[in-house]
Amino acid sequence: MSERKFLVSPGPHLWGGLSVSKIMYLVVLALMFPTGAGIYFFGYRAISVIGVSVGTCLLTEYVCKKIRGQPFIMDWSAVVTGVLLGLILPPTIPLWMVAIGAMFAIGIVKEAFGGLGHNIFNPALGARAFMSASFSVPMTTWVKPMGFAADAVTSATPLSGVSNWQQFDPSAYQAMFFGNTAGSLGETSALLILIGGILLLARGIINWRIPAIYIGVVALMSLALGQDPVFHILAGGLMLGAFFMATDYVTSPLTNRGKIIFSVALGVLTVMIRQFGGMPEGVCYSILFMNAFTPLIDRFTKVRPYGLVKRVESAG
Amino acid sequence: MNILGIRLKKKGTPYGVKVPENKLTAKKQIERAPLPEKAILPLHQNIGAPCEAVVKRGDKVLTGQKIGDSDKFVNAPVHATISGEISGTTMVVNPPTAQLVEALIVTSDGADEWIKLEPPKNPEDLSVKEILARVRDAGLVGLGGAAFPTHVKLSPPKDTKIDTVILNGCECEPYITSDHRVMLEYGEKVLSGLNIINKVLSPDNIYIAIEDNKEDAIDYMEELIVAMGLKDNFKIVPLKSKYPMGAEKILTKMILGREVPIGGLPLHVGVVVHNVSTAKAIHDAVVEGKPFVERVVTVTGAVKNPKNLLVRFGTPLRSLIDYCGGIEGNANEVVLGGPMMGFSQFDFDFPVIKGTNGIIIKESIPINEQDCISCSKCIEVCPMYLMPTLLARYAKAGRYDECKGAYIDDCFECGACAYACPANIPLVQYIKVAKRELAKRAVKK
């Protein structure tokens, strides 16, 4: 008993073991479902875009950490950003643009703000907005799913004709649900996004309030505007955004009340941008916009503590 | 089974954490630990005032003889736990307070000769005053962890009406099974003690709260209530097992829906919570006239034979660990109390004291603190509805006033937040530091 070295540590003396890197790893696993759909529908293009994106993200993170003299921890968060960025890009995007986007995501949106936990905007979405501004044509060129066939045929996405909002055309739903339609690599198959999302919900990684309320509000808003709610839900990255990007811990509010405000606002903004902004893609900008409001929401949505009889001192 | 509606509907809360229970000793009968050759008896074993020694070096003492006492109300006297001679004093560090306290050493004469016990002729006839005097004289403190003198808890201020007594048999800390075994093996004494509490406080309702990982104890208590013919205000509330279900304030909220005001006690909302082992000790003190010299301690984790032991206070940890076959594997930490709220102890000559419900031997967990990723897990689990991430953030930055504004006083350091935190941030430690700083400032003012 005496040769042993004994430690004295503060309580609690147990830890749940669900670490940051485990969480990020599970998110990557869940993202493999929409990634699989992307590969199925867009073949080699999907593999190369996502590959370049993930590779550049990891490399950029490594370099940033070295420059700042911090250890590089393989916590999978750069992989999450890489896969997400790949999934929200058009299949035909030139790979060098993907690399620039990925560097921007990690180097500017994430690390320049202090790294994981300190960034204000979702890195993948920040990069996408940056790429849309810089490379507007390739960022809006869409092709029909071609699988591993060589030829890509340009096509409109279901969203690119804004007039389609009122279509109420159930024949389009099926293709959109399974993903057999033009669009970003990983945004077309609602089904596989849902499977990945449910996996995260089941493991308690994401909070159901954000996707449920976000998608619900989009449906209600579109109904109120006399548009097709199913179409609104299936089109244009709402599913991927609601399950995988609006739920990003760092850039969404802390409390349940905050999350509810955040997701209601997201739903309203998305439909508004789609309707009045002249931009078919409302999800990306709504989430970025609400990311900016997250600190403010956090300030005003503190939890009421147990046993608070009257507010004696003001909080914060 | 549900006899006569004694058992109420199961209750639970969305807060708290599910921890691996590791109740290795749940089925192990209580064994008597060997009496120590030397008993080390700190004179300060309750949350109130310390005792003064009433014996001196060289005095012969009998088991159960008072050796330390105080004239303060919030205090519990200390008794010799073996017979022998007062052979000296020593200083020990009491981990919860990190304070040095004086301890008397009794060297055993091997006889374990008791003082003459004076049980009342007819316990039924005792007045409330007599009961309280016996409880105090026996040196009883709350055995759930806080070591609050029991007679004080049984004497609410005159203008406070206690309408509910909760008997706490939750034992929500992992590993520990002492209360569980006490319920199973001394069930009648527990309920007899509870009946005494009933007489003293005359509440409208009495709830026996037990987590559903102790079905056998729930069944047994139910049978006993019928068999002993206890009044029909005795009810059993099964609770879904979760940590920290057994904290007083959580029980008050869950069972009655009442929140104890910040900084207050359950009695401020008409509730008194007593632990099952305390109830048993109340029976021993009042009905059998026995001073408080021993308790059940679970010795478990990485020892050869984990056990539930009936231990005389003052027995050094070392001898109990040895009695259980010694430490195994790579264990490098000894925790007194439960693994969530207990304290590491490095000095194995430290004795079992009144507040010690378990000795857990385990491997220490690594702490690799990362930056907070705002995942809100700590907020989701905090049973006091606090925002631990903010408390830690303010504490780290030395912004202690903001900690206060974020209701840091409400935190009872249960550790659920730190258990759940993926970034492995020692949230409780930051909170403790901030509390200490705030306390220092309060003293200066």
Ligand code: SF4
């Ligand atoms: S903040 Fe305090 S009360 Fe809340 S979970 Fe953490 S330790 Fe427990």
Ligand code: SF4
């Ligand atoms: S659990 Fe840890 S990482 Fe998550 S919000 Fe709380 S402090 Fe931050």
